[in-house]
Amino acid sequence: MKDDSLLVHSGRDPQRHYGIVNLPVYHASTVLYPSLESFKKRAVGDQKYRAVRYGAYGTPTTNALADAVAELEGGQGAVVTSSGLAAVTFAITAFVGQGDHILMVDSVYSPTRGFCDTVLKRFGVNTTYYDPLESESISALFQPNTRLIFCESPGSLTFEVQDIPALAAAAHQRDILVLLDNTWATPLLFKPFDKGVDISIQAGTKYISGHSDLVIGIITARTETLFRRVKDTTMVFGEIAGPDDCYLALRGLRSMGARLKQHQTTTLKIARWLQACPGVKRVLFPPLPEDPGYKIWKRDFKGASGVFGVVLHTESEQAVAHMVDGYRFFKIGASWGGYESLVLPASLKKIRTASRWTESGYVLRYSIGLEDPDDLITDLVQGFKRLNDTVRS
Numbered sequence: 001m002k003d004d005s006l007l008v009h010s011g012r013d014p015q016r017h018y019g020i021v022n023l024p025v026y027h028a029s030t031v032l033y034p035s036l037e038s039f040k041k042r043a044v045g046d047q048k049y050r051a052v053r054y055g056a057y058g059t060p061t062t063n064a065l066a067d068a069v070a071e072l073e074g075g076q077g078a079v080v081t082s083s084g085l086a087a088v089t090f091a092i093t094a095f096v097g098q099g100d101h102i103l104m105v106d107s108v109y110s111p112t113r114g115f116c117d118t119v120l121k122r123f124g125v126n127t128t129y130y131d132p133l134e135s136e137s138i139s140a141l142f143q144p145n146t147r148l149i150f151c152e153s154p155g156s157l158t159f160e161v162q163d164i165p166a167l168a169a170a171a172h173q174r175d176i177l178v179l180l181d182n183t184w185a186t187p188l189l190f191k192p193f194d195k196g197v198d199i200s201i202q203a204g205t206k207y208i209s210g211h212s213d214l215v216i217g218i219i220t221a222r223t224e225t226l227f228r229r230v231k232d233t234t235m236v237f238g239e240i241a242g243p244d245d246c247y248l249a250l251r252g253l254r255s256m257g258a259r260l261k262q263h264q265t266t267t268l269k270i271a272r273w274l275q276a277c278p279g280v281k282r283v284l285f286p287p288l289p290e291d292p293g294y295k296i297w298k299r300d301f302k303g304a305s306g307v308f309g310v311v312l313h314t315e316s317e318q319a320v321a322h323m324v325d326g327y328r329f330f331k332i333g334a335s336w337g338g339y340e341s342l343v344l345p346a347s348l349k350k351i352r353t354a355s356r357w358t359e360s361g362y363v364l365r366y367s368i369g370l371e372d373p374d375d376l377i378t379d380l381v382q383g384f385k386r387l388n389d390t391v392r393s
């Protein structure tokens with residue numbers, strides 16, 4: 001099956017549910033067994049990882065979402081978590097122990113950084129941040145105890161594209177695992193396991209759900225062994241997503257391909273318009289040929305989603321506030337990938353450590369929704385008028 005058909009058909013089997021199109025929501029803690037013997041055998045062999053045996057280890061609804069995402073990403077198995085951040089932290093936790101070292105990309109989503117600098121550090125796992133543009137020379141940063149390299153491509157807020165195949169080739173020579181936060185590309189636009197990734201992470205909160213109404217995460221593994229390691233970890237922690245959220249995420253998944261096509265078309269139009277806008281210094285969006293990440297993006301990705309950054313000429317917080325506070329469509333708020341457009345300030349100078357952000361100009365992140373592109377451009381035009389009026393006054 002091709003991806004568009006997988007989006008529609010994976011993770012469901014109507015004939016097992018009275019012909020009902022969508023898999024029903026199974027609410028469960030207790031699962032009953034007909035005999036002592038069957039109860040005692042409930043976690044033997046494969047049963048431990050795939051059977052429905054207790055609500056905290058998975059229900060038909062959580063398993064359906066995991067199976068659908070695993071199939072789309074091309075992995076052997078997936079685990080659903082309570083948020084995208086939980087998918088990141090449990091994926092890392094599954095593979096490290098006291099005395100280990102990890103490599104973390106400097107452009108990573110800030111809370112991932114927070115986990116490394118607090119919990120991992122407290123448990124004796126050291127983190128080295130690396131430049132997102134680093135590739136073959138990454139091996140200079142490997143230590144004898146390096147267990148994994150964590151990538152996020154394009155990176156949060158600044159959208160650098162990482163050379164994942166080159167990083168993976170270097171890492172695998174030393175038996176180092178490659179973990180990727182693949183949320184920007186979704187399971188459709190970057191196929192992680194074809195590019196050397198071992199563990200792929202989705203914040204299903206974004207494009208998979210698509211409606212800004214839930215938080216959820218999915219960890220997909222390249223092999224059955226890696227999947228079991230992740231599942232063992234989430235089961236030990238009692239980590240799971242609620243069935244209603246899994247249902248909503250599955251429902252979102254069905255229309256993700258169609259939504260992404262519209263996100264891509266509108267975003268390209270808006271990004272090109274912004275490039276020509278006098279108030280804009282630079283648009284940070286790899287699908288633009290002028291972007292430094294374009295070459296690798298074109299080689300490795302199957303398309304674009306709708307999140308990008310803009311470096312403005314002004315540094316005036318007051319002028320930017322005047323611009324964004326007055327937007328009609330672009331709402332100010334965290335997260336992205338939903339149906340309505342969002343804007344958010346990015347304070348990069350305070351975040352980066354391995355590849356300092358020295359460029360002048362206020363940085364904003366835009367998430368383009370499903371509104372009409374001309375309406376969004378009108379909103380941006382009026383915003384720049386407000387910004388210019390404030391700068392001039």
Ligand SMILES: Cc1ncc(COP(=O)(O)O)c(C=O)c1O
Nearest residue numbers: 083084085109183203205215216
């Ligand atoms: C790249 C990336 N990964 C992970 C997350 C975390 O997802 P969640 O909000 O579901 O915890 C986010 C959230 O914004 C994100 O941008």
